[in-house]
Amino acid sequence: MTRYVLSRLAGLVPTLFLIGVLVFLFVHLLPGDPARLAAGPDATPETVALVRKDLGLDRTIPQQFVRFVDGVLHWNFGRSLSTKRPVAEEIAERFMPTFWLTVWSMAWSVTFGMAIGVASAVWRNRWPDRIGMTLAVSGISFPAFALGMVLMQVFAVDLGWVPAVGNDDWRGYILPSLTLGAAVAAIMARFTRSSFVDILGEDFVRTARAKGLDERHVVIKHAMRNALIPVVTMMGLQFGFLLGGSIVVEKVFNWPGLGRLLVDAVDMRDYPVIQALVLLFSLEFIAINLVVDVLYGLINPAIRFR
Amino acid sequence: MNPLPRFAATTLAAIATAIASLVIAAPAYASKDVVFAVASTFTTTDPYDANDTLSQAMAKSFYEGLFGFDKDMKLIPVLAESYTVSPDGLTYTIKLRHGVRFQDGTDFNAEAVKVNFDRVTNPDNKLKRYGLYKIIAKTEVVDEYTARVTLKEPFSAFINDLAHPSGVMISPAALKKWGSKDIAFHPVGTGPFKFVEWRQPDYLKVEKFDGYWRKGYPKVDSITWKPVVDNNSRAALMQTGEAQFTFPVPYELAQVLKAKTDLELVAAPSIVLRYLSMNTLQKPFDDVRVREAIAYAINKEALAKVAFSGYAVPADGVVPDAVEYSVKLGPWPYDVAKAKKLLAEAGYPNGFETELWSAYNYSTAQKVAQFLQQQLQQIGIRTKITMLEAGQRVQKVESWPDPKTAPVRLYYVGWSSSTGEADWALRPLLASESWPPTLFNTAYYRNDQVDTDIKGALATTDKTEKAKLYRDAQERIWKDAPWAPLVTEELLSAHNRRLTGVYVMPDASFNFTDIDLR
Numbered sequence: 001m002t003r004y005v006l007s008r009l010a011g012l013v014p015t016l017f018l019i020g021v022l023v024f025l026f027v028h029l030l031p032g033d034p035a036r037l038a039a040g041p042d043a044t045p046e047t048v049a050l051v052r053k054d055l056g057l058d059r060t061i062p063q064q065f066v067r068f069v070d071g072v073l074h075w076n077f078g079r080s081l082s083t084k085r086p087v088a089e090e091i092a093e094r095f096m097p098t099f100w101l102t103v104w105s106m107a108w109s110v111t112f113g114m115a116i117g118v119a120s121a122v123w124r125n126r127w128p129d130r131i132g133m134t135l136a137v138s139g140i141s142f143p144a145f146a147l148g149m150v151l152m153q154v155f156a157v158d159l160g161w162v163p164a165v166g167n168d169d170w171r172g173y174i175l176p177s178l179t180l181g182a183a184v185a186a187i188m189a190r191f192t193r194s195s196f197v198d199i200l201g202e203d204f205v206r207t208a209r210a211k212g213l214d215e216r217h218v219v220i221k222h223a224m225r226n227a228l229i230p231v232v233t234m235m236g237l238q239f240g241f242l243l244g245g246s247i248v249v250e251k252v253f254n255w256p257g258l259g260r261l262l263v264d265a266v267d268m269r270d271y272p273v274i275q276a277l278v279l280l281f282s283l284e285f286i287a288i289n290l291v292v293d294v295l296y297g298l299i300n301p302a303i304r305f306r
Numbered sequence: 307m308n309p310l311p312r313f314a315a316t317t318l319a320a321i322a323t324a325i326a327s328l329v330i331a332a333p334a335y336a337s338k339d340v341v342f343a344v345a346s347t348f349t350t351t352d353p354y355d356a357n358d359t360l361s362q363a364m365a366k367s368f369y370e371g372l373f374g375f376d377k378d379m380k381l382i383p384v385l386a387e388s389y390t391v392s393p394d395g396l397t398y399t400i401k402l403r404h405g406v407r408f409q410d411g412t413d414f415n416a417e418a419v420k421v422n423f424d425r426v427t428n429p430d431n432k433l434k435r436y437g438l439y440k441i442i443a444k445t446e447v448v449d450e451y452t453a454r455v456t457l458k459e460p461f462s463a464f465i466n467d468l469a470h471p472s473g474v475m476i477s478p479a480a481l482k483k484w485g486s487k488d489i490a491f492h493p494v495g496t497g498p499f500k501f502v503e504w505r506q507p508d509y510l511k512v513e514k515f516d517g518y519w520r521k522g523y524p525k526v527d528s529i530t531w532k533p534v535v536d537n538n539s540r541a542a543l544m545q546t547g548e549a550q551f552t553f554p555v556p557y558e559l560a561q562v563l564k565a566k567t568d569l570e571l572v573a574a575p576s577i578v579l580r581y582l583s584m585n586t587l588q589k590p591f592d593d594v595r596v597r598e599a600i601a602y603a604i605n606k607e608a609l610a611k612v613a614f615s616g617y618a619v620p621a622d623g624v625v626p627d628a629v630e631y632s633v634k635l636g637p638w639p640y641d642v643a644k645a646k647k648l649l650a651e652a653g654y655p656n657g658f659e660t661e662l663w664s665a666y667n668y669s670t671a672q673k674v675a676q677f678l679q680q681q682l683q684q685i686g687i688r689t690k691i692t693m694l695e696a697g698q699r700v701q702k703v704e705s706w707p708d709p710k711t712a713p714v715r716l717y718y719v720g721w722s723s724s725t726g727e728a729d730w731a732l733r734p735l736l737a738s739e740s741w742p743p744t745l746f747n748t749a750y751y752r753n754d755q756v757d758t759d760i761k762g763a764l765a766t767t768d769k770t771e772k773a774k775l776y777r778d779a780q781e782r783i784w785k786d787a788p789w790a791p792l793v794t795e796e797l798l799s800a801h802n803r804r805l806t807g808v809y810v811m812p813d814a815s816f817n818f819t820d821i822d823l824r
């Protein structure tokens with residue numbers, strides 16, 4: 001298995017390089033001149049020229065590309081065009097708030113989603129199923145920004161239990177993680193349910209029941225291991241998406257995370273920040289996929305790595 | 307027994323505990339700490355390198371200039387006591403206030419003035435406000451409290467440039483210590499508050515500077531500047547008491563906040579003029595009758611009501627009232643019959659098709675664009691709306707290289723003259739030297755007499771002469787109608803009733819000299 005992980009990690013390098021090249025080309029294709037945007041609405045052409053020089057945008061595209069690749073190889077992602085701080089610093093500062101928000105959202109939504117999903121599958125077409133699936137469909141259909149605003153109005157403005165915005169202490173995490181996790185919980189619930197329903201109809205489950213195992217063993221020991229495989233895949237995907245920073249939730253709760261950083265960077269055509277963020281997101285996805293693959297083996301030892 | 311109900315019960319119990327533990331009272335604030343909730347993150351703390359009003363307004367916490375504006379945009383001396391101009395308009399001698407200290411304990415004197423002006427006028431420092439100060443040829447120290455600034459050519463709006471929020475005095479010692487770039491992370495000025503920390507994008511905190519030269523000020527212990535991007539969230543913050551002041555308040559939330567007894571909603575006049583510029587180089591807008599027809603066809607009163615929820619007034623000139631030397635010429639009447647007649651005379655009895663671009667894509671601008679489309683439809687002008695995103699705007703309008711092929715036709719945009727003076731309200735927008743990509747004359751308007759007036763007004767230091775020239779320019783522009791002037795916006799802010807002395811100025815900057823919390 002170590003060999004497998006190592007070979008996957010080695011495969012990372014060409015993938016990331018390709019992504020880097022594509023991202024570089026894409027951001028430079030975006031319409032709009034970052035020097036002009038940074039210089040502001042009432043800047044004279046001389047000022048724009050000064051700003052362009054300051055940002056290193058007076059060089060040719062190939063020169064900028066060489067500089068970018070060289071920088072990345074030395075773990076230097078340049079400086080943000082708008083704040084002039086090192087991009088690595090800028091991202092590091094925003095990464096932890098997004099990461100913890102993701103972890104908390106995932107924690108509650110996976111727990112809940114799976115519990116609802118399993119209950120719905122076990123009591124299929126009976127009231128736990130109906131309630132669970134009603135919740136799940138509402139969770140998917142209710143847009144996050146609306147949910148966020150409703151939660152904020154009720155719990156922060158009307159009741160005053162939690163602060164409206166901010167991540168200073170754990171109370172600040174409650175509303176955003178609820179908002180962010182709602183859709184994930186719903187997706188997890190539906191996914192778990194369908195996966196379990198399939199598995200519970202399998203021959204080996206019937207065999208298990210036939211040999212007189214009690215239902216608890218059948219569901220938890222036999223069905224769970226097999227049903228979890230697609231659920232874990234989904235979990236990994238969702239985790240990856242959330243780590244990219246939710247633009248909507250971060251805006252509503254004023255979360256100092258990566259989603260807002262990306263939006264701001266695109267608005268200001270902040271090339272170095274966009275490039276570094278896209279590289280980071282790709283890296284996160286690849287890493288999560290790897291973890292998910294390893295998890296398969298742990299959940300179901302019948303799966304082997306080659 | 308089936309294991310699942312027990313599992314569910316445990317989970318439920320856990321949730322119940324979690325919810326119960328949430329029931330904690332809202333945080334109580336120490337008496338004199340104020341939180342400002344503002345709409346976007348700060349780009350820098352260095353006013354010489356900032357192009358956004360907000361960053362410059364925030365920087366007033368720790369920086370002051372030689373001159374400044376009071377809350378009504380009247381020019382006042384701050385760190386300067388007085389000034390004299392040589393008859394040729396080239397040399398400004400500025401007497402400085404005595405006994406002023408920077409927050410690092412060093413003295414403010416003429417040397418500091420020289421250091422700051424030398425810094426911004428040196429192109430090697432690549433500061434974004436270079437353009438505003440490049441007119442300075444040299445700065446000399448006459449004595450400890452007298453500085454002499456010599457200009458490259460006469461520029462009568464110079465004192466206004468010094469009052470611009472970017473023209474601040476930074477401690478030379480701090481500049482030396484941190485360097486021209488890193489001073490942005492370690493600001494040291496003479497202002498009422500000293501810099502504590504800047505956690506981007508969370509907040510920027512400043513606390514009372516005990517050695518402030520204005521005795522008895524500031525009256526609060528700290529200000530926390532909190533950027534909160536979402537409009538609803540900013541409003542929520544005011545209602546929970548997590549912030550005491552917020553700007554801007556979106557029009558749709560005005561009613562909600564107005565209803566709260568502990569909050570006060572303030573609508574202040576602005577110098578933000580909204581207008582529809584028409585590309586005068588292109589048919590059919592090269593015909594003044596077509597341009598007049600468009601100006602007549604728009605009901606500005608209704609526009610203010612529909613798109614701005616009543617928080618705007620029809621524009622009554624090409625330069626807003628609060629700007630020095632503005633002349634009241636309008637508002638341009640709403641007269642559909644006359645518009646149709648003019649259009650017919652110009653040879654377009656059935657109207658024509660054209661493009662209508664908006665320089666912004668936020669919701670108010672969308673409402674404006676749709677309203678304008680509907681109004682122009684009345685006289686047969688069919689428009690295709692495009693809401694430009696910032697990057698597109700730069701590419702398709704502001705940096706278009708060749709005036710002859712510029713694709714802009716009808717263009718909805720706004721402007722505020724950040725120096726509070728007619729020059730910066732007219733020259734960048736209507737002088738022929740300012741055609742894009744140089745500046746923002748998006749109408750590609752050229753009137754030689756207007757050009758001469760604007761140049762002449764800059765060269766003279768005689769106020770009556772200046773007023774005469776600016777009046778002539780504005781009247782000519784009004785007659786030529788390169789724009790359909792639309793409205794002047796009002797600036798909506800809200801503050802807690804316990805908070806006093808914070809004002810939104812007409813240029814959307816803030817004045818908080820007298821800030822106090824009861």
